[in-house]
Amino acid sequence: MARIFLLLAIVLGILWWLRDRAGTRQTAEKQEPPPRRTGAGDENIEPMVQCAHCGVHLPRGDAIAWHGLHYCRRSHLPDMPGEGDHGTRS
Incomplete structure (x- = not known):
């Protein structure tokens, strides 16, 4: 017992x-409580842009700006100035 x-x-x-x-x-x-991200006053946030060739989103500081469009790498730039497929996939 x-x-x-x-x-x-x-x-x-x-x-x-x-x-x-x-x-x-x-x-x-x-x-x-977990930290809140409000976005207000955060200077480290960069706007995102989209590659005109492949559509990948990347920070504006990392993008290559050319003729008002953004590209993720040099190989995505159009071959000839004024020609090329801006915004279309090949």
Whole structure:
């Protein structure tokens, strides 16, 4: 009979410990909300542009601007100035 009470006490102790541990974790999550990104006042955000040849989006600082259009690499620039397929895929 004593073994049953000892086993019951051990099981209840483990359950109590797990419940306390879960409650502590939830309390910590409530106290520290995740950082919010509002976009206002963030100077590190660059506008995205689309490559006129393949359609890939990339930051404006990484793009090659040519005749008012943006390209992701030099090989996507049209072959002849004034000619080429601006915005169409080949």
